[in-house]
Structure formats: C-alpha cells, structure tokens
Amino acid sequence: MNMKTQKLIRLTLTYFMVAIVFVIILYPVIWIIGSSLNPGNSLSGSSMIPDDATFKHYKELFNLEESNYLRWYWNTLKICFLTMIITVSMIALMAYSFSRYRFVGRKYGLMTFLILQMIPNFAALIAIYVLASMTGLIDTHFALILIYVGGLLPMNTWLAKGYFETIPKELDESAKMDGAGHFRIFWSIILPLVKPILAVIALFAFITPFTDFILAKVILRTPENYTLAVGLYDLVANNFGAEFTKFAAGAVLIAIPISIVFLSLQRYLISGLTSGGTKG
Amino acid sequence: MDKKEINSNTNHRKIAMYLSVVPGAGQFYNKQYLKGLLFLILGVVFISAFKDVINIGLWGIVTLGEIPMEDHSIFLLVQGIVALIVIALGLVIYFINLRDAYKNGKRRDMGLEKHSIRKQYQNLIDTGFPYLMLTPGFFLLIFVVIFPILFVILLSFTNYSLNNSPPANLVEWVGFKNYQDIFQLDMWRNTFFNVFKWTIIWTFLATTLQVAVGMFLAVLVNQKELKFKKIIRTIFILPWAVPAFVSILVFAGMFNNSFGTINQDILGFFGVDGIPWLTEPFWTKFALIMIQSWLGFPFIFVMVTGVLQSIPNDLYEAATIDGAGIWQKFKSITFPIVMYATAPIMITQYTFNFNNFNVIFLFNGGGPSVVGQNGAGATDILISWIYKLTLEVGQYGKAAAITMMLSLIVIAVALWQFRRTRAFQEEDMM
Numbered sequence: 001m002n003m004k005t006q007k008l009i010r011l012t013l014t015y016f017m018v019a020i021v022f023v024i025i026l027y028p029v030i031w032i033i034g035s036s037l038n039p040g041n042s043l044s045g046s047s048m049i050p051d052d053a054t055f056k057h058y059k060e061l062f063n064l065e066e067s068n069y070l071r072w073y074w075n076t077l078k079i080c081f082l083t084m085i086i087t088v089s090m091i092a093l094m095a096y097s098f099s100r101y102r103f104v105g106r107k108y109g110l111m112t113f114l115i116l117q118m119i120p121n122f123a124a125l126i127a128i129y130v131l132a133s134m135t136g137l138i139d140t141h142f143a144l145i146l147i148y149v150g151g152l153l154p155m156n157t158w159l160a161k162g163y164f165e166t167i168p169k170e171l172d173e174s175a176k177m178d179g180a181g182h183f184r185i186f187w188s189i190i191l192p193l194v195k196p197i198l199a200v201i202a203l204f205a206f207i208t209p210f211t212d213f214i215l216a217k218v219i220l221r222t223p224e225n226y227t228l229a230v231g232l233y234d235l236v237a238n239n240f241g242a243e244f245t246k247f248a249a250g251a252v253l254i255a256i257p258i259s260i261v262f263l264s265l266q267r268y269l270i271s272g273l274t275s276g277g278t279k280g
Numbered sequence: 281m282d283k284k285e286i287n288s289n290t291n292h293r294k295i296a297m298y299l300s301v302v303p304g305a306g307q308f309y310n311k312q313y314l315k316g317l318l319f320l321i322l323g324v325v326f327i328s329a330f331k332d333v334i335n336i337g338l339w340g341i342v343t344l345g346e347i348p349m350e351d352h353s354i355f356l357l358v359q360g361i362v363a364l365i366v367i368a369l370g371l372v373i374y375f376i377n378l379r380d381a382y383k384n385g386k387r388r389d390m391g392l393e394k395h396s397i398r399k400q401y402q403n404l405i406d407t408g409f410p411y412l413m414l415t416p417g418f419f420l421l422i423f424v425v426i427f428p429i430l431f432v433i434l435l436s437f438t439n440y441s442l443n444n445s446p447p448a449n450l451v452e453w454v455g456f457k458n459y460q461d462i463f464q465l466d467m468w469r470n471t472f473f474n475v476f477k478w479t480i481i482w483t484f485l486a487t488t489l490q491v492a493v494g495m496f497l498a499v500l501v502n503q504k505e506l507k508f509k510k511i512i513r514t515i516f517i518l519p520w521a522v523p524a525f526v527s528i529l530v531f532a533g534m535f536n537n538s539f540g541t542i543n544q545d546i547l548g549f550f551g552v553d554g555i556p557w558l559t560e561p562f563w564t565k566f567a568l569i570m571i572q573s574w575l576g577f578p579f580i581f582v583m584v585t586g587v588l589q590s591i592p593n594d595l596y597e598a599a600t601i602d603g604a605g606i607w608q609k610f611k612s613i614t615f616p617i618v619m620y621a622t623a624p625i626m627i628t629q630y631t632f633n634f635n636n637f638n639v640i641f642l643f644n645g646g647g648p649s650v651v652g653q654n655g656a657g658a659t660d661i662l663i664s665w666i667y668k669l670t671l672e673v674g675q676y677g678k679a680a681a682i683t684m685m686l687s688l689i690v691i692a693v694a695l696w697q698f699r700r701t702r703a704f705q706e707e708d709m710m
Binding site: 014018029032042096097104105116118129151210211213236263 | 372405420530
C-alpha cells in the first residue's frame with residue numbers, strides 16, 4: 001500500500017513537471033504564432049491571441065515588391081544546397097585517399113586536419129572581412145559558400161575516414177584483380193557502401209549554413225543578398241517593434257518546415273553527432 | 281625491410297640525390313626519363329611563374345610598404361603570405377624530388393632492376409592518384425582556412441586599424457604592442473577583464489544549467505511507468521528542431537521591456553512590475569542564461585536518453601533489493617554511467633557556449649552598453665567583442681590579438697579533450 005501511494009505521488013509529480021516543461025517550450029511557439037496573426041504592425045496593447053486574426057503579414061512576405069523575404073529564402077536554400085554538394089564530393093574524395101592509400105605526407109595531412117578542426121572558423125573573422133573586402137568577394141554568395149565548405153572539411157573528413165576504414169580492404173583488392181582502375185574502385189565499389197556517412201555529412205553541411213549568422217552577417221551587405229538569418233535579424237533590428245508582426249510571420253515560416261524536416265531526420269543527425277562528436 | 285645488401289661499390293643513391301639539386305637530374309641519372317622530365321618542368325615553371333610573386337611578397341611582408349598612397353600595406357601583407365605559401369609548396373615538391381632520387385638510386389645500389397617505361401608510368405599513376413584526389417580540398421583549405429589564420433596571426437603584430445589604414449597611411453609591424461596594450465592600458469585592460477570574466481561565468485552557468493536540465497528531464501521521462509513517452513520526447517526536442525537564430529529573436533521580442541509578453545502577460549498576471557530585461561545588465565544576463573538552457577537542453581536530453589536506455593535493468597533491480605532509494609540509485613548507477621558515456625560531448629557544450637555568438641548578439645546585441653568600456657556591452661563575450669571591434673570600431677590589430685588569445689584557449693581545451701578520444705589512439709595515424 002505504502003509502495004503504491006509512493007509510486008502514485010512520484011508519477012503525479014512527474015506528469016506535473018512534464019506539463020510545466022510543455023508550457024515553457026510551447027509558450028514562445030504559441031506567442032509567436034499569435035503575433036504573426038495580429039493585424040497591427042507592432043504588438044503594443046494587443047492580446048496574445050488576437051480576436052481579429054489575419055494572414056496579411058504572410059501575404060506581405062510573399063510579395064516580392066514589399067519584402068525580400070522570398071529572396072532570402074531562395075538565397076539560403078541555394079547556399080545550403082551548393083555547400084552540401086561541394087562538401088560531400090570533396091570529403092568523399094579526401095576520406096577515400098586518406099583511408100585507402102599510404103602516401104608521403106599522409107600523416108602530416110591528417111595532423112593538419114586534426115588541428116584545423118579545433119580552430120573555430122570564425123576565429124578568422126577579421127581576416128575574412130578584410131580579405132573579402134580587398135578581393136571584391138564581399139557581398140557575394142560565392143565567398144560565403146567557400147568559407148562554409150572550408151570550415152566543414154577538416155572535421156567531417158575525419159568522420160568519413162573513420163567510416164571508410166570499416167569497409168574491408170579485400171573488396172578493393174579483388175576489384176583490382178579484376179582489372180578495375182583507381183577511380184572505378186572508388187566510384188562503383190566504395191561509394192555505394194559509404195552512403196550512410198555521406199548522408200550524415202550532407203545533413204551537417206546543409207544545416208551549418210542554414211543556422212549560421214555571424215559569417216553571413218560579416219560577408220553579406222545588401223538586403224537582396226541576405227540569408228534568412230541575417231534578413232530576419234534585420235527585420236527586428238532596424239526598427240524594433242515597428243515591424244514585429246511581420247517578423248513573427250517570417251519566423252513561423254522558417255520554424256515550421258525546418259522542424260518537420262529536423263524531426264524526421266533526427267535519427268541520422270544524432271548518429272553522426274555521437275560518432276563524430278568533437279565540435280558542438 | 282631491405283633484405284638485400286647494399287652494394288658498396290656503387291653509390292648511385294647519393295649521386296642521384298646530389299644531382300637532383302637540379303630538379304629531375306637525379307631521375308635522369310636513374311634513367312627515369314619520364315619522371316625526370318616532370319620534375320624538371322615543374323621546377324622551371326615554378327621558378328619562372330613565381331619569381332616575381334616571391335620577390336615582391338617577401339619584400340612586402342618585411343617592410344609593409346615604404347611610400348604612403350603608393351604602397352598598400354595590407355595588399356603587401358597578403359602578397360607576402362601568398363609568397364610564403366608558394367615557397368612552402370615549392371619546398372615540399374623539391375623535397376619529394378630529392379627523396380625520390382635517393383630512393384631509386386638505392387634500388388640501383390641494391391641491384392634491383394629498374395622499372396620499364398610502362399611500369400614507371402603505372403607507378404606514377406598509382407602514387408599520384410591520392411594526391412590528385414586531395415588537391416581540390418587541399419587548395420580550398422589553404423586559401424579559405426589556413427590563409428585567413430596566417431593573416432590574423434600576422435595582423436595581431438601590426439597597428440592596423442580604421443584610423444590607420446591604407447592607402448593614406450602605412451601599417452607597421454609593432455611586435456607585441458597590441459598584446460601589451462590590452463593588458464596595460466587601463467581602458468583596454470578593464471574591458472578585457474570584464475568581458476573575459478563574463479565569458480567564463482556565462483560559459484559555466486549556462487552550460488551547467490542546460491546539462492543539468494537535460495539530464496534531469498531525461499531521467500524523469502525514462503521512468504518505465506510513464507505513459508505517452510513518444511509525444512513527450514518529441515515536444516522536448518522541439519527547441520532543438522527550430523533554428524536557434526529564430527528562437528533567439530523571438531525571445532528578444534518576448535523579453536522586450538515595453539511590448540514583450542513576459543512583462544505584459546506573465547508578470548502582469550501575477551501582479552509583478554515589469555522587469556527591465558534589456559536595459560539592466562543583471563536581468564539581461566539572467567535572461568540569457570535561461571534562454572540558453574531552453575535552447576540547449578534538448579541535445580543533452582537526447583544524448584542522455586540514449587545512454588539511459590542502454591543501462592541494463594538488472595542494476596536497478598539489484599539496487600532495489602539492497603534497499604536503495606531513488607536518489608541513491610541515481611547517484612551511484614545512473615550518473616556515473618551517463619557521465620562516462622557523454623563526457624566528451626559535455627565538454628564540447630562548454631566550448632560551444634564559450635563561443636556562442638548567436639545568442640549573445642541576437643538577443644540584445646551584447647548590450648546594455650556600459651560607459652567606459654571599449655566597444656563592449658555588459659553581456660558581450662570575447663567572440664562578440666571581437667566582432668564589434670572589427671566591424672563597428674575598426675580596431676583590426678587589437679581584434680586580431682584578442683582572437684589569438686581566444687583561439688589559444690579553445691585549442692588548449694580541444695587538445696586536452698582530444699588526447700582522451702580515440703582519434704589519437706588510431707593505430708595507423710602515427
């Protein structure tokens with residue numbers, strides 16, 4: 001009997017705490033959705049769930065003449081996608097050479113990667129800013145993509161190399177016996193087998209530019225070129241409060257698709273984070 | 281390795297190596313014409329193509345220019361770094377050339393047959409292939425990662441700033457003056473130590489809280505009698521699923537002094553006066569730590585949940601039989617196992633928050649501002665201070681020096697952590 005009441009108290013307390021956490025997590029979500037439906041431009045003196053809810057701010061965002069929002073979305077997706085493609089192809093090549101060949105300089109190459117991955121890529125913030133201004137690459141997506149790829153390479157090459165090494169070398173050797181060339185072995189034997197790790201890296205390479213703020217803020221100058229992070233910040237920072245409802249709509253339109261994608265792919269993300277887990 | 285005895289009458293290996301002082305000559309001596317020709321061409325191309333680059337670059341990096349308006353110090357610095365990288369690459373190729381001549385000479389000394397042209401070609405492809413695959417990534421890394429790092433290192437020893445910038449002025453080497461200034465000039469020293477102090481407090485409090493919350497909730501949800509686990513877990517992951525920059529900006533709105541919901545709806549509901557969240561340093565700091573816990577706990581929650589599910593149930597049953605309470609079970613079974621399995625990830629959480637620019641900058645821009653601080657607000661951490669020094673104040677030299685100190689801390693932690701992970705123990709790494 002005593003055990004039973006104890007258990008009952010424990011479970012009730014647990015459900016109670018879970019409920020509190022639910023409120024803390026969901027309150028901002030409901031508040032921002034409510035704000036985005038608010039007819040006014042600012043929030044002063046409005047209630048959380050407006051009586052006269054309207055989608056007009058969403059319409060504003062979709063109007064290219066009134067807002068750059070769609071451009072930012074397009075820029076972000078473009079940058080993320082290109083970063084992903086370049087990163088994955090470079091890493092596949094590099095991880096393959098490091099895992100399968102023994103060549104002069106391999107040891108130093110790996111050591112360099114190890115040290116480089118410890119340095120956060122924004123440590124070179126000043127250099128990136130000064131160099132980009134000098135070379136005319138400031139305000140270009142090209143510069144931004146190169147920087148993202150460069151930052152992703154060292155750590156993920158290590159991650160991929162580890163996985164490549166789990167694939168038995170006998171496979172390569174028998175293919176070689178059958179007369180397959182170097183590239184052929186890479187392309188048709190190894191590549192299909194390492195798809196899982198490449199998928200994880202692709203996911204990382206897509207998320208990193210999407211969530212980055214600091215590098216995009218340093219490089220991008222004109223509103224048409226902004227990514228979502230910089231653009232959204234701009235909506236808030238330029239005239240705080242005056243356009244808050246529009247910002248709210250913009251935030252909702254990012255949060256919903258991304259969290260759906262995230263929740264459906266989180267298994268892969270977590271597997272990558274636990275096996276690589278060297279950088280936060 | 282070399283079972284065959286080296287023939288002492290011939291000394292091809294040394295002759296070949298000495299000859300290869302002229303790239304390719306040693307290879308010709310070893311009758312490897314294809315390879316010799318390749319090295320020779322590489323050498324000639326290298327010298328003729330990069331002669332001027334190296335010449336001007338080295339002059340530039342030493343003097344940083346002599347005539348204002350005509351010599352652009354920063355261009356010269358960049359050219360100097362390019363020259364240094366080119367020289368380093370050249371030396372590597374030169375070294376490979378010497379080594380190759382010596383190795384093949386040795387083969388001849390041992391009386392091994394020299395390879396046929398066909399075999400030579402095959403060998404060249406075989407050894408060249410990994411280099412070919414590495415080349416694109418390698419060049420990208422040199423120019424996008426290594427180059428900027430070298431630039432920052434060198435910049436921290438110059439007096440480059442917005443007020444002292446080319447082409448009107450020449451930038452000069454000033455040795456360790458930037459570092460000395462940061463510690464000796466009152467204004468810089470005060471700012472540096474204030475920012476540094478808050479960076480440490482921030483890192484420690486925010487990370488520890490997020491780890492504690494994540495771990496507590498994971499244990500809570502993992503109780504086996506609890507129902508609706510799946511829904512609970514999905515909701516708990518939500519803060520991680522939404523991009524952080526969106527959440528932080530939303531929080532900035534929620535905490536806004538005048539229209540934010542925290543002051544208006546929540547505190548108003550309890551009849552408490554509004555709190556000056558964005559203008560009072562203490563309250564901004566308090567809000568930041570709370571927000572970071574909100575953002576950061578799901579990751580810990582997921583990691584710890586993974587570990588918890590792998591702990592065998594027998595352990596707890598045995599403990600129950602021995603009469604252990606909930607707290608005792610947590611203290612002696614759960615906590616040690618979880619810490620052991622997730623320690624490296626926990627450490628990365630600390631380094632992540634140490635450099636967590638997004639939450640600091642997006643929430644309140646590092647503010648509220650403080651009188652007498654050099655470009656830093658009350659909640660600026662080192663990385664956001666560096667950002668402001670670069671983009672708002674234009675103190676490039678000082679910003680570079682602070683970046684150097686910040687990087688040293690981060691690298692030290694990373695090295696310490698890395699020595700404990702398997703990357704270093706991998707057998708063919710060394």
